[in-house]
Amino acid sequence: MELKEKISNLPTSPGVYLYKNKNGKVIYVGKAVNLRNRVRSYFQTGKHFDAKTVALVKNIEDLEFIVTDTEAEALILEDTLIKRYKPKYNVMLRDDKTYPYIRITNEEYPRIYSTRKVVRDGSKYFGPYADVKSMKRIIKLVRTIFRLRSCKLKLNDESIKQGKFKVCLDYQIKKCDGPCEGLISKEQYLESVRNAISLINGKTSQIEKQLLQSMQKYAEELKFEQAAYYRNQYLLLKDYTEQQKVVTAELIDRDVFGFAEAEGMACVLVFNIREGKLIGKRHFLMRNTVGSTNSDILQAGIEKLYLETEFIPDEILLPFQLEEDKFIREYLKSRKGKVVEISIPKLGDKKKLVNLANENAHFQLQEHLLTMMKKDAELPKRVLEVQKDLSLSKPPRRIECFDNSHIQGSDYVSSVVVFKDCKPNKSEYRKFKIKTVEQNDDFAAMREAVFRRYRRLLDENKELPDLIIIDGGKGQLNEAVSVLKELGIYEKVQVISIAKRLEEIFKPEQSDSIILPRSSATLQLIQQIRDEAHRFAITYHRKLRAKRTISTELLNIDGVGEITANKLLNEFGSVKEIKNKTLEELTSVVGKKVAQKIYDYFHKE
Incomplete structure (x- = not known):
């Protein structure tokens, strides 16, 4: 859909808008009491803007928006999105909806890296992450603080004991503790892995305390180089945690579903809230929904999401009751290892979150329908x-x-x-x-x-x-x-x-x-x-x-019928190959008598 069309179809509700450049990069995040009026104000001719706003408007190629109930909610969401995307014209990037995961491998000495492919081999997966830049930053931070290995060596106690491997450059520049040569014990390495998992899950207070204690210990021992190392790690971690702003006071993993239906189509949308932070949204457009109940459509969307994703939240909020939710409850329980709470809020903040998801599902569906109408209306010039x-x-x-x-x-x-x-x-x-x-x-x-x-x-x-x-x-x-x-x-x-x-x-x-x-x-x-x-x-x-020609030539041989001809072609691939086979090779397929006739036919003097 054209940018001008998107602007004219914006709702008059409060919310947050994200401007993107030609590369799809978020360059500005703003809030508004009235989304339509606020966004339109950027494109009014004759209006005086400062130099920064003029530069911003020149680079706007697309926009996205999230509707909120109140301006206060828009303010909180705006702050969270600025911290997440760091847009150029806000002070502070980019929305990547391929949803990669952080993987910690199931090995004696685990590795950590990003992946879009989930392999169920006992490895731990964290995500999916809507913001790839943020995910890469977490991995870099984990490797920097805990010095986990990045190599693909198959490390185990026996190979280390036999001295099969040597340390690489990562050890020399202090990015790895050298488990390949046994320079760190297995227990210490696994403790670092456990701390890395805590950091990924947002549980950083204990790690901060450990780093401070190490810094103070080495400072008291006048080992200032080691103390400076732990100070730098502590500051890195502190900087990271200070940028994690929440959209709800409850630090919980929660998925909030919204639903909209119109003109034989439906949209099921989910807000992903992790540790109280909105990390992204995802939607499914359902076609040919005439005759299906809203419950059936919503259930199909929920099942599709959780069959594809690795992460199962603690709580799921729905806009209405599912008629048959026994299967999904049992499936989620088996994946999570405990009961996942599924509720239909009636009042309070949870109800506001569901209403917000419903509104966004509605606007997502309307935008799709408008795009389709425009596409149908625009006939190709050649037609x-x-x-x-x-x-x-x-x-x-x-x-x-x-x-x-x-x-x-x-x-x-x-x-x-x-x-x-x-x-x-x-x-x-x-x-x-x-x-x-x-x-x-x-x-x-x-x-x-x-x-x-x-x-x-x-x-x-x-x-x-x-x-x-x-x-x-x-x-x-x-x-x-x-x-x-x-x-x-x-x-x-x-x-x-x-x-x-x-x-x-x-x-x-x-x-x-x-x-x-x-x-x-x-x-x-x-x-x-x-x-x-x-x-x-x-x-x-x-x-x-060609098929008829091949069949005809083989069928000219006395004793070779269609079944035998097909058997020979399946075994050798072509008549040319059959001609080049020895008597013994032909005998192994069709028997000595018929093989002799075939061999004689193709080797006449």
Whole structure:
């Protein structure tokens, strides 16, 4: 959706808005009592702005917003998002919705790194993280403070004892304690891993205390270098924890679901709150929801989320009761190891969070519907050109083209290719092995292909094309028209044919052909579609002919029937390979007697 359209469709509710540059990077986060008025004010002509605001507006290419109930909520959320994204024009980046995890491996000497692939091998996973920059910072902080190894060596007590490995550069620059040479005990290393897990979970007070104690201890012993090291680690950790602002006083892991439904579609949205902080949101758009209850749709969204994600929160807030929640409750319990509280709040702050999620689900759905409406309303220029040049009654958004292929009536095949908005849709291509034509009869073959194609579409209640192109002249066109009338769809579709020699275009019930200039974009599109149908048909024809040729040659051998021929081809791949096989190799597949006949056939002097 265009930026101007997004602005005009903004709600008048309070909330937070995020401006993005052309690269999708968040460059400014702001709050507003009225989102629409506030955002519009940035783009008013004639209004005087300071230099920073002028530079900001020049770089705005897109925006996102989150609706809140009150200005106070918008203030808290704005502060959290500024700390998370550090936008350039706020003082302070980027929203990454691929949701990576932090992984701590299940090894004797565990490693820590980011991953988007969850492998259930006993490793611990933390996340998913909506902010990749923040996640990378956590990993860097953990490695810096606790000096966990980054190498891929398969460390265990035995390999270390045998002295198989040597320390690397990380040890020399004090980023690793050298477990590969036993320079740190296993117990000490695992204690560092446990502290790393505490830091990732936001439990930093005990770690801060340990670092302070170490700093003071070394200072008292006049070991100032070691004391300075622990001081720096402490300051790093302190700086990190001071930037963790909460959106709720309850330091709890919570998922808050919102729901919206309109025009046969629905949106299920979830706010991810971790340790009291809103780390992101995710939504699912559900299609073809007519006839389904809201409970069924919401449950489908919840199941999809928790089947895909590794992290299970302590609490889930829903906008309404699920009709059948036993399965999801049991599933969550088995994943979490304890009961996950699922509630439908009626009052208070929790109810406000659910209302907020509902509002965002509603606006997410409306934005999608507006985008779809705009897409449907905007016809590609080439489609309109084809409609005009061929004098068609409606735009040919879906075009199907038929072509035949054969050699003197043998291996007769037809193809149909499908183009949508002037682009090939190869998943809908179809080919036909002509069954009713015994000789070289292009008209009858076209008749059969067209009949089979549209008989099936009608039986399966599938979409009919806006325009049918027949490769051929008036004769092939008349056969196609006859079939369309027989099926009762002649008035519902448009049909033309194109003759190769002069590239003439024929329309039903018109004696004169249409001759477009060679430079015409419409003619070039029709030729492209016709050539694609020809390519698809001739490829299928060659495949059938090759198969028939191979089968015929093997079947010429006395004692070789279809079953034996297929057995040989499955084993050796081709007739050429069969020719090159020894008698013993052939015997292992078909027996000595038949193998001797095959060998003699291909090795005649």
